[in-house]
Amino acid sequence: MTRFIHDQFAKQYLTQLLTPYGEVETSKDITAEVRQVDVLFIPSPQPTQTLETLGILGRMATNYAIFEPFRNPVSKSEIRSCMGKLFDVHADLERESKRNDTRITETELPQLWIFTPTASVEILESFNGTVDEENWQKGLYFLPKGLKTVIVVIHQLPSTPENLFLRILGRGKVQRQAVEELEALANNSPFLADVIELVHDLIAVLSARQRQEQDIDQDDQELIMKLSQMYQQQLEEIKKHERQEGLQEGRQEGRQEGIERERRAMIESILQVRFGAVDSQLATIINPLIAMSREEFTPLLLQLSREELLARFAQ
Numbered sequence: 001m002t003r004f005i006h007d008q009f010a011k012q013y014l015t016q017l018l019t020p021y022g023e024v025e026t027s028k029d030i031t032a033e034v035r036q037v038d039v040l041f042i043p044s045p046q047p048t049q050t051l052e053t054l055g056i057l058g059r060m061a062t063n064y065a066i067f068e069p070f071r072n073p074v075s076k077s078e079i080r081s082c083m084g085k086l087f088d089v090h091a092d093l094e095r096e097s098k099r100n101d102t103r104i105t106e107t108e109l110p111q112l113w114i115f116t117p118t119a120s121v122e123i124l125e126s127f128n129g130t131v132d133e134e135n136w137q138k139g140l141y142f143l144p145k146g147l148k149t150v151i152v153v154i155h156q157l158p159s160t161p162e163n164l165f166l167r168i169l170g171r172g173k174v175q176r177q178a179v180e181e182l183e184a185l186a187n188n189s190p191f192l193a194d195v196i197e198l199v200h201d202l203i204a205v206l207s208a209r210q211r212q213e214q215d216i217d218q219d220d221q222e223l224i225m226k227l228s229q230m231y232q233q234q235l236e237e238i239k240k241h242e243r244q245e246g247l248q249e250g251r252q253e254g255r256q257e258g259i260e261r262e263r264r265a266m267i268e269s270i271l272q273v274r275f276g277a278v279d280s281q282l283a284t285i286i287n288p289l290i291a292m293s294r295e296e297f298t299p300l301l302l303q304l305s306r307e308e309l310l311a312r313f314a315q
Helices: 002-021 056-060 076-099 121-126 161-167 172-186 190-211 218-245 248-275 286-290 294-303 306-314
Strands: 022-030 035-043 065-069 111-116 140-142 149-153
Touching: 002 022, 002 035, 002 056, 002 065, 002 190, 035 076, 056 161, 065 076, 076 111, 076 121, 076 149, 161 172, 172 190, 248 286, 248 294, 286 294, 294 306
Parallel strands: 065 111, 111 149
Antiparallel strands: 022 035, 035 065, 140 149
16 A cells, blocks of 8 residues: 555656656556556657756656656566566557658667665666666666666665655655755745645645554654654744735635645545546545545545445535
8 A cells, every 4th residue: 555655656746847848647558468657758849947957867857768666675576567568668669660651769769767765786686787877876777778777776876966856756764854855945946846745645645544543664654754844844934924924814815725725635645545546526526525624534535435435425
């Protein structure tokens, strides 16, 4: 369950970061046995922002890319599965090129980037992964060139601003430190507002699981504490700004809008985690849920089935 929550967060997080720079597809179906690529990215010829903003992730997104993030250390089987999806995408592109009577070069085929918090020496050696510190940095293990695959070991990346957006996808101390850095950076960067919202969504889902006494590991418990503290600090900043504004009516409206946004984000996140997506039917129950208190709607979302939720609010 924790891995699924992380997968959903990672897809939304990478989509939010990369959208200004090109076309992003998540859960991309590929042919053969209908498997899905986590994040497929096609750079825009005219991005709305400079890729340098994303640091090392921006360098990865310079060309057509596939991103496969893992919450737990990646296994050999998972690496092979990711590579299988990469080669299926390559085959699709080559078939399309043939149909259109055009030629596709190696550089036009997507590169696979596998994000894992840690990886054993044995696994990296078994895939002949090597570090190219002259052009990149430690923590990135390039497989033989023809495989177009790189294993990114997030916990080996230097703790530099250039790696911040990748370290957010780590776990434990690495992730908590990255969240702290992101918090400081977000104070002066409107670009990160939506990213912070995604982090808040992650708090909401993990906190809901914790309240229901479901299985949750120590890393996630500590992350909840850190993110909750960060969220509270932001709320205090909003309140401080409202007091300075001195507009009572605007303050009340802004606070209410903020509460509704928080509840909507939490409800949508839990629905996505439980049912895979918020379709048109599930969307109809969001507003009635928002009207309830968090103590009221959280147990309903976690305990009732899809059919029970729809039936309850259809009455």
